[in-house]
Amino acid sequence: MRKGKVFIDANIIIYADSFGKTDVFEWINNLYEEIYIHKIVLEEVKLSSARKKIEGFITEKRWLLFDPEDEKALTDNQYDLYEAYLDDVHESFRQLDAKKIPDFKL
Structure with missing residues (x-):
């Protein structure tokens, strides 16, 4: 696991959502200690399946929403x-x- 904080960008989210062979979101969650998503990036995510996952991670406090x-x-x-x-x-x-x-x- 990578210690510290990391920001996830929209491209990674789109790729993770579209990759069908394995759960890339789970890889991300296991790889990083603290995962942040900027509110602008969340607004960019239009794919409903990806947005639902991210909002679930935020609700579960697995990801943190960064609002400057x-x-x-x-x-x-x-x-x-x-x-x-x-x-x-x-x-x-x-x-x-x-x-x-x-x-x-x-």
């Missing part, structure tokens, strides 16, 4: 760091998207 807007989740300093990190992530995705645009030369 919840005053109990982060101190003011931690929230400032979170916002800076989130800005960096958004900028990285913007740069990645820009690389996908073909460079047409006339």
